[in-house]
Structures are given as structure tokens and as C-alpha cells.
Amino acid sequence: xxxxxxxxxxxxxxxxxxxxxxxxxxxxxxxxxxxxxxxxxxxxxxxxxxxxxxxxxxxxxxxxxxxxxxxxxxxxxxxxxxxxxxxxxxxxxxxxxxxxxxxxxxxxxxxxxxxxxxxxxxxxxxxxxxxxxxxxxxxxxxxxxxxxxxxxxxxxxxxxxxxxxxxxxxxxxxxxxxxxxxxxxxxxxxxxxxxxxxxxxxxxxxxxxxxxxxxxxxxxxxxxxxxxxxxxxxxxxxxxxxxxxxxxxxxxxxxxxxxxxxxxxxxxxxxxxxxxxxxxxxxxxxxxxxxxxxxxxxxxxxxxxxxxxxxxxxxxxxxxxxxxxxxxxxxxxxxxxxxxxxxxxxxxxxxxxxxxxxxxxxxxxxxxxxxxxxxxxxxxxxxxxxxxxxxxxxxxxxxxxxxxxxxxxxxxxxxxxxxxxxxxxxxxxxxxxxxxxxxxxxxxxxxxxxxxxxxxxxxxx
Amino acid sequence: xxxxxxxxxxxxxxxxxxxxxxxxxxxxxxxxxxxxxxxxxxxxxxxxxxxxxxxxxxxxxxxxxxxxxxxxxxxxxxxxxxxxxxxxxxxxxxxxxxxxxxxxxxxxxxxxxxxxxxxxxxxxxxxxxxxxxxxxxxxxxxxxxxxxxxxxxxxxxxxxxxxxxxxxxxxxxxxxxxxxxxxxxxxxxxxxxxxxxxxxxxxxxxxxxxxxxxxxxxxxxxxxxxxxxxxxxxxxxxxxxxxxxxxxxxxxxxxxxxxxxxxxxxxxxxxxxxxxxxxxxxxxxxxxxxxxxxxxxxxxxxxxxxxxxxxxxxxxxxxxxxxxxxxxxxxxxxxxxxxxxxxxxxxxxxxxxxxxxxxxxxxxxxxxxxxxxxxxxxxxxxxxxxxxxxxxxxxxxxxxxxxxxxxxxxxxxxxxxxxxxxxxxxxxxxxxxxxxxxxxxxxxxxxxxxxxxxxxxxxxx
Numbered sequence: 001x002x003x004x005x006x007x008x009x010x011x012x013x014x015x016x017x018x019x020x021x022x023x024x025x026x027x028x029x030x031x032x033x034x035x036x037x038x039x040x041x042x043x044x045x046x047x048x049x050x051x052x053x054x055x056x057x058x059x060x061x062x063x064x065x066x067x068x069x070x071x072x073x074x075x076x077x078x079x080x081x082x083x084x085x086x087x088x089x090x091x092x093x094x095x096x097x098x099x100x101x102x103x104x105x106x107x108x109x110x111x112x113x114x115x116x117x118x119x120x121x122x123x124x125x126x127x128x129x130x131x132x133x134x135x136x137x138x139x140x141x142x143x144x145x146x147x148x149x150x151x152x153x154x155x156x157x158x159x160x161x162x163x164x165x166x167x168x169x170x171x172x173x174x175x176x177x178x179x180x181x182x183x184x185x186x187x188x189x190x191x192x193x194x195x196x197x198x199x200x201x202x203x204x205x206x207x208x209x210x211x212x213x214x215x216x217x218x219x220x221x222x223x224x225x226x227x228x229x230x231x232x233x234x235x236x237x238x239x240x241x242x243x244x245x246x247x248x249x250x251x252x253x254x255x256x257x258x259x260x261x262x263x264x265x266x267x268x269x270x271x272x273x274x275x276x277x278x279x280x281x282x283x284x285x286x287x288x289x290x291x292x293x294x295x296x297x298x299x300x301x302x303x304x305x306x307x308x309x310x311x312x313x314x315x316x317x318x319x320x321x322x323x324x325x326x327x328x329x330x331x332x333x334x335x336x337x338x339x340x341x342x343x344x345x346x347x348x349x350x351x352x353x354x355x356x357x358x359x360x361x362x363x364x365x366x367x368x369x370x371x372x373x374x375x376x377x378x379x380x381x382x383x384x385x386x387x388x389x390x391x392x393x394x395x396x397x398x399x400x401x402x403x404x405x406x407x408x409x410x411x412x413x414x415x416x417x418x419x420x421x422x423x424x425x426x427x428x429x430x431x432x433x434x435x436x437x438x439x440x441x442x443x444x445x446x447x448x449x450x451x452x453x454x455x456x457x458x459x460x461x
Numbered sequence: 462x463x464x465x466x467x468x469x470x471x472x473x474x475x476x477x478x479x480x481x482x483x484x485x486x487x488x489x490x491x492x493x494x495x496x497x498x499x500x501x502x503x504x505x506x507x508x509x510x511x512x513x514x515x516x517x518x519x520x521x522x523x524x525x526x527x528x529x530x531x532x533x534x535x536x537x538x539x540x541x542x543x544x545x546x547x548x549x550x551x552x553x554x555x556x557x558x559x560x561x562x563x564x565x566x567x568x569x570x571x572x573x574x575x576x577x578x579x580x581x582x583x584x585x586x587x588x589x590x591x592x593x594x595x596x597x598x599x600x601x602x603x604x605x606x607x608x609x610x611x612x613x614x615x616x617x618x619x620x621x622x623x624x625x626x627x628x629x630x631x632x633x634x635x636x637x638x639x640x641x642x643x644x645x646x647x648x649x650x651x652x653x654x655x656x657x658x659x660x661x662x663x664x665x666x667x668x669x670x671x672x673x674x675x676x677x678x679x680x681x682x683x684x685x686x687x688x689x690x691x692x693x694x695x696x697x698x699x700x701x702x703x704x705x706x707x708x709x710x711x712x713x714x715x716x717x718x719x720x721x722x723x724x725x726x727x728x729x730x731x732x733x734x735x736x737x738x739x740x741x742x743x744x745x746x747x748x749x750x751x752x753x754x755x756x757x758x759x760x761x762x763x764x765x766x767x768x769x770x771x772x773x774x775x776x777x778x779x780x781x782x783x784x785x786x787x788x789x790x791x792x793x794x795x796x797x798x799x800x801x802x803x804x805x806x807x808x809x810x811x812x813x814x815x816x817x818x819x820x821x822x823x824x825x826x827x828x829x830x831x832x833x834x835x836x837x838x839x840x841x842x843x844x845x846x847x848x849x850x851x852x853x854x855x856x857x858x859x860x861x862x863x864x865x866x867x868x869x870x871x872x873x874x875x876x877x878x879x880x881x882x883x884x885x886x887x888x889x890x891x892x893x894x895x896x897x898x899x900x901x902x903x904x905x906x907x908x909x910x911x912x913x914x915x916x917x918x919x920x921x922x
Binding site: 103104105106107147148149150154158159161162171175176177178179180181182183184185186187188189190191192194195197198199214215238241242243244281282284285287288343344345346347375376377410411412413414415416417418419423426427430431432433434435436437438440441442443444445456 | 564565566567568608609610611615619620622623632636637638639640641642643644645646647648649650651652653655656658659660675676699702703704705742743745746748749804805806807808836837838871872873874875876877878879880884887888891892893894895896897898899901902903904905906917
């Protein structure tokens with residue numbers, strides 16, 4: 001960047017943000033990669049706005065000088081969404097962490113984009129309501145909306161797209177819009193809410209969200225069920241979904257991951273392909289669900305469920321599940337984690353996972369499988385030892401084959417992590433001509449490509 | 462239209478469609494208004510394509526000559542979506558009525574846009590699966606997606622936006638895109654599926670849809686519950702939703718409508734404000750739901766439920782509900798029906814309905830209220846006698862006040878009927894600056910305004 005331009009922009013940012021703008025190298029580096037495996041690309045500035053108005057003023061400055069803007073939540077994205085590919089201003093939303101309204105009468109809440117999952121959970125504790133969407137990290141709600149996140153509860157409650165009523169968005173021209181009302185449904189105009197959900201900061205900056213709350217279930221039971229092979233576990237999940245059982249969570253951990261999890265979390269579950277299950281509802285509903293799922297599991301050769309009915313044991317189980325990624329990483333000391341995910345139609349899931357396991361075995365990598373199998377979605381978490389030459393390239397090639405396998409099985413290159421820069425190469429193949437519609441929309445809303453440039457949409461060749 | 466241009470286009474259309482293009486006045490008039498109360502505006506041609514390829518070829522002809530294109534399903538739209546405001550070609554999709562695939566393993570089906578609800582229901586009968594979205598008429602699936610339709614089951618199953626996995630769309634430039642895969646979730650790219658759902662034919666023509674199927678419930682019970690006043694009925698519905706009861710249907714009919722329905726369908730329910738309820742699930746789930754809802758109803762002064770547990774009686778009840786609009790119309794012989802709907806946050810619903818009833822009473826119109834009250838959505842069905850001067854204007858003014866009331870209560874000008882031409886006047890008020898984003902998207906995808914011009918987006922002043 002031109003030195004004079006940089007001075008001008010710095011002055012304007014300081015004028016707007018005072019000591020809430022920084023060019024500190026360490027802070028910039030912290031904002032340049034997040035949890036993703038991609039090499040850090042720090043922004044030129046990091047700013048910490050406190051209000052929608054400040055974001056709008058920032059966007060005006062950046063528009064005037066054509067400086068890229070990269071929204072930043074908790075930095076937990078996995079596909080390089082926050083890399084400052086072309087420098088610019090990283091907008092860290094952590095000070096926009098007000099829970100603006102808990103509206104239990106309408107079963108919704110309005111939160112600023114920087115509110116985190118844990119913060120919201122704490123606030124809702126004891127209210128009789130909860131927000132079901134939870135990726136395995138303490139992400140911000142704005143970040144979760146931006147990547148169309150989901151997690152373990154999605155099989156019953158859907159993803160972010162199903163649980164956001166409305167967004168306040170600062171557009172690339174500095175205007176502020178509200179995408180919808182608080183009404184539970186509407187046939188009024190284009191669905192801008194869903195357009196911005198999953199747009200990864202490329203169309204505007206989410207300032208606040210009105211999200212749907214759900215009634216806290218009367219009872220919750222969790223169970224662990226081991227299988228002789230991964231196919232049996234996946235087929236049990238498939239049968240459960242096809243039978244219409246409204247199961248709340250149905251998570252697959254392969255034998256490698258069960259070993260890692262036991263070691264990391266001090267547990268002693270069988271180290272076999274395993275389903276972690278959660279049932280929610282009235283005791284009668286749960287009983288009916290359990291009877292059905294147990295019958296499916298037995299028909300695929302499983303033995304008994306290990307029950308975790310008490311809250312403490314249940315929380316410990318799900319914490320272990322949440323810690324699956326660090327558990328995998330701990331298996332290779334000093335490693336950095338490459339995480340990837342795909343999603344396929346559920347009828348193709350067993351085939352996709354079995355073939356992927358064979359592929360992994362051939363690479364010699366430690367790459368355990370973790371699946372939200374009720375949705376047909378699964379992850380590889382691959383700890384990469386920087387000291388071993390060629391591991392990163394092997395993992396990248398494995399990821400490439402995984403995506404090709406998913407696309408060949410009528411799936412998608414990402415179930416919940418998003419595109420960022422990590423999956424850009426597959427957009428054209430997955431979407432064909434529809435990619436041109438996405439480009440047209442981007443150009444219409446952000447004509448000078450100010451908003452998170454280089455993400456979600458691959459460069460035009 | 463220029464005579465020579467018309468001759469040229471006619472020749473090209475005949476070349477493409479043979480005897481499946483018509484300029485017959487009667488057929489054109491049939492396609493110029495549908496069920497809506499707006500004055501008929503016939504298209505210049507009606508064509509009946511048989512394939513996506515034919516639609517694409519049609520779009521190319523229309524693009525070359527800049528002829529407007531109006532997609533047409535079953536003509537059941539209520540807000541003038543199919544009026545040929547600027548003439549052009551009406552694309553009647555009734556020959557595109559193939560159910561292309563029932564994929565029970567993935568709980569989805571792919572249907573051409575002209576497949577109707579009843580046709581799909583018949584095909585699914587006995588399969589163990591059903592499609593939950595049903596407006597009160599035999600609409601096409603393409604039409605339902607175009608208006609983001611919902612209906613009685615939406616309170617439990619969501620609207621069309623929640624039940625479509627993917628669309629095949631012919632774009633204004635003649636290209637054909639698929640908006641998504643069959644995977645249950647994806648974080649890959651902008652959500653084009655949701656963008657086209659509810660776009661009312663203004664961005665392209667839906668050629669086929671992949672829709673989600675749901676497991677047919679183990680048991681279904683229906684009940685009728687009368688109240689002393691409409692507020693008590695609405696408050697029972699509000700409590701039910703706020704308690705998280707997964708009720709399948711909760712419909713309000715006011716006393717006027719109960720009278721009309723009894724008369725029209727030969728029934729003898731109490732002619733008081735009434736909730737029609739449906740419970741779905743296992744007998745144990747249903748029992749729990751019923752216990753909860755009965756307690757709420759009693760707390761608001763209701764007496765016992767009238768049960769319709771047998772399928773025949775249940776079907777008769779819901780047929781009577783479906784016939785509510787013609788029943789209202791039959792109260793004023795020779796009348797034409799004006800239907801309108803709004804949706805408000807559920808906490809404001811009682812207030813909105815009570816105030817609307819007072820407003821109706823002051824007009825002297827017969828305007829019964831029918832509500833999908835679990836969603837905060839309700840309808841007025843106003844039979845207008847053309848022989849009575851001033852009735853139409855009175856009804857229009859009532860509709861205007863209804864919309865203003867809904868917007869003032871943080872609601873939306875349409876819960877499920879859409880904008881068409883009937884609600885154009887409220888878009889700017891409801892959406893503010895967001896309307897400009899909608900306009901930018903329209904211009905990006907349909908730069909010459911070929912697709913259903915004059916609908917959904919109000920003219921720029």
C-alpha cells in the first residue's frame with residue numbers, strides 16, 4: 001500500500017476509533033489466520049467497533065480509499081475466512097457483545113454479532129429456552145451466521161439458516177439494513193436473511209442478529225454405542241433418520257478418534273467405531289426414540305448402550321466430543337490441525353466414509369473421522385507434524401480426494417465450515433453456471449469488491 | 462406491441478411449441494388473473510412447455526425480442542402474481558407435471574414445477590412419507606416455491622423455504638442452473654435456493670424442485686375447541702407455541718367463519734371463535750401435547766375438545782377448513798373474494814386480531830378471520846358484491862389498515878400470499894433500504910426486467 005494512503009487511512013481510523021485501532025504486529029498476526037491451517041496473512045489494521053454506526057462509518061472510510069474489510073468474530077473459522085489476502089482492515093467485533101433482547105414471548109433473542117455461544121448459553125441458563133446451534137468452539141453468533149454453521153444439534157434443529165429470523169447488516173456502501181421482521185414467517189420480498197447467512201462477510205458486515213430460541217427439553221438422555229465397524233455405525237444413523245426419529249444428536253467417532261478422546265479426556269469408552277447419541281423431549285417421547293434406535297443398532301450388531309442420564313456425566317461426554325479436535329491434535333505432539341468437512345446425501349454416507357477410511361489408511365496419516373452423521377456430514381481432523389516433510393502435501397491431496405468423492409456422490413464440498421480460501425477450488429465444479437449468479441450478486445451488492453475480497457468466490461480465470 | 466414484432470414472435474413460438482402455444486382470447490383471459498381479486502390482464506400468448514430445454518429456448522426468444530415472461534402454475538395466487546401487466550408470454554407449466562424421483566432413502570423427491578399438491582399427495586399415499594406444505598388450494602409445487610407458501614402445517618414443519626433442498630431454474634439469459642445438491646446441509650456458496658424461493662418468478666423460471674419428505678406420523682388426532690371470545694382462542698395458541706408444544710396445526714376460525722363453514726360443509730360445530738387442532742406423533746407424544754393444550758384452553762375458559770380421531774371425520778374437518786374461503790364467499794351470493802394476509806410476532810397476535818375485528822365491524826363488511834395462529838399469521842376473506850357500490854373500496858381500505866397495523870406491530874405485510882401487485886405499496890415501508898438491495902439483485906440477474914415485470918418490486922419513483 002502506498003505510504004501516504006496508509007498514513008491518511010490510519011489518521012481517519014484513529015479519528016474514528018481512538019485507541020480501538022491498532023497496527024501492532026502481534027495483534028495483526030493473531031487476526032491473520034485464526035484456527036485454520038492456512039498461512040497467516042495479517043491485515044494492516046485491526047479495529048474494534050462498539051456500534052453499528054461505527055461500522056458504517058468505517059465502511060465509508062474504506063470505501064473512499066478502497067481498503068478491503070475483513071469481519072472477524074472469534075477467529076475460529078477453519079477455511080481461512082479471515083486471511084487478509086489483500087491487506088486492509090480487520091473488523092474485530094468482540095466489543096459488540098451485547099445481548100440486546102431476550103424476547104421469550106416470541107421465542108427469540110437479538111444479539112450483537114460479537115456475542116459468543118457460551119455467553120448466550122450462560123444468559124439463557126435457567127430461562128427455559130436455549131439456542132441449539134453449536135459448532136465445536138466458542139464462536140460468535142455473527143461468525144456462525146456468516147459461515148452457515150451448524151453442529152451436533154442440526155439433525156433436529158437445522159442450521160443457522162433455520163434459526164435466524166433477521167439480521168442487521170452494514171452494506172458495502174455504508175447503509176444499514178434490517179433483512180426481516182420478528183414475524184415467524186413472511187412472503188414479503190427476496191429472502192435477504194438467507195442470502196447473508198453463509199455469505200462469509202463478502203456482502204456486508206453483520207452487526208446484529210435476531211435468532212430463534214427453542215424450549216429447553218423436559219428431559220435429555222445421552223448414550224454411547226459401539227460397533228464392530230464404521231459401516232454398522234453409519235447404517236444405524238441412516239436407519240434412524242429414515243425412520244423419522246427426531247433424535248437430537250447422532251455423532252460418529254471412528255476407532256482412532258475414540259482412542260484419542262479417551263486419552264485426552266480421561267475416559268474409558270470402547271475404542272471402536274462409536275455413535276454418541278442424545279435424545280430430547282418428554283420421557284415418553286425419549287423412550288419411544290430409544291426403543292427405535294436400539295433396535296436399529298442391534299440389527300447392525302451393536303451391543304448395549306452405555307447410558308449417561310445424569311447431567312454431569314452427559315456434560316462430560318459432550319465436552320469430550322467437543323474436545324475431539326484437540327484430542328486428535330494431541331496424538332501428534334507439536335502438530336498443527338488441518339480440519340475439513342464434506343456432506344453427502346445420507347444414502348451415500350456409509351460408502352463415502354468407508355472409501356475415505358481406505359484412502360486415509362493408504363496415506364499413513366493419522367486422520368480420524370468425526371461425523372454429524374444424521375446430516376450426512378463428516379469431518380477429518382488431520383494433525384500435521386511440521387517436522388515431517390511432505391505431510392502437509394499428503395493431507396492436502398487427501399482433502400482434495402475427499403471433496404471429489406463427496407461431489408461424485410451428489411454431495412457438497414463443505415457441510416458447515418464454509419469456503420473461505422480453503423475450498424475455493426471446488427466452487428465451479430460444484431455449482432456450475434450457478435456460480436455466475438453468485439458472482440452477479442456479489443458485484444451488485446459490493447461492486448468494488450471491498451468486503452472480504454478473495455473469499456467464497458474463486459477468482460475469474 | 463408492434464404488429465410486425467408480434468408476428469415474428471408468434472412464428473418463433475409456433476416453431477418451438479407447435480400447437481402448444483395459443484393466442485385464444487378465452488385461454489389468455491383465464492391466465493390473466495387467477496384466483497386474485499385484481500382485474501384480469503391477459504398475456505399475449507400462453508405456451509405450454511414440456512421440458513426445461515423448451516423453457517430455456519422460450520427465454521432466448523423472449524430475450525431477443527424483449528418480451529415479458531410470466532410463469533404460471535395453477536393460477537391460484539391471490540395477489541395478482543400472474544397479471545400480464547405489460548403483456549408478453551404466460552408460461553403455463555401444467556404439462557411439466559412429472560414426479561421425477563421419490564428418493565425415500567434420502568427423504569426427498571424431485572418434481573417438475575407443474576406437479577400439484579394433490580398429485581404429489583396421491584403418489585406418496587401409502588409410502589410412509591408426506592410433504593407437509595399445503596396452502597388451501599391445489600397449487601403447483603413451483604407456484605408454492607415462488608410465493609414461499611406455507612399453510613396449516615407450517616407451525617410444525619416450516620414453510621417452503623424450509624422444505625426445498627434444491628431448485629432447477631431457467632435464468633433470464635436462458636442458462637439453466639441447479640441451486641444446490643441433495644445433501645441435507647451445505648456451507649458452500651450463497652444460498653440461491655432461498656433466494657429463488659419467494660422471488661415470484663421475477664428472477665427466473667423454476668423448472669423442477671427437490672423437496673424434503675417427512676415420515677408419516679404414527680398417529681394423528683384432530684380436535685375442535687370453541688371459546689367465548691377470539692382473544693381467549695388466540696391466547697391459547699400463543700401459550701401452546703411458547704410452551705414449545707410441537708403441535709401440527711392450530712387454526713383459528715372466528716364466529717363468522719364457523720357459521721359460514723357449518724353452512725357450506727353441512728357441519729354443526731358451535732358458532733364461536735374456534736381453534737382447529739391437529740396432533741401428530743406417537744400416541745404417547747400426542748397424549749402429552751393434548752394434556753398441555755387442554756390445560757391452556759381451559760385456563761382461557763374453553764370447555765371440552767370435540768375429538769375427530771377417525772380418519773374420515775378428520776378429513777371432513779380439514780376439508781371444511783380448506784373450504785373456508787369458498788364458504789365465506791357463499792355467504793354473499795354472486796360475490797368475488799378478496800383475500801389478504803399478514804403475519805405479526807406471536808406476542809402481538811391477539812391485539813392485532815382484536816383490533817382488526819373492531820375495524821371490520823365498523824366497515825359493515827362480512828370479513829371473517831382465518832388464522833394460522835401458531836405462526837402469528839392470519840387472513841381476511843372478504844366476499845365483495847359487485848352490485849353494492851363502494852364495497853370494493855371499503856375492502857381495499859380495510860386491507861390497507863390491516864397491513865399498517867401489522868407493520869406497526871413489527872410484522873410483515875404478507876405471511877404467505879406474497880406481494881404480486883397487491884402488496885407492492887408496502888414494500889418500501891416494510892423493508893426500507895433493504896428494498897434497494899432487492900432491486901440490485903433483480904437488476905443483476907434480470908437486467909432488462911424480462912421476468913414477471915412489475916411484480917414483487919414496486920416501480921422506482
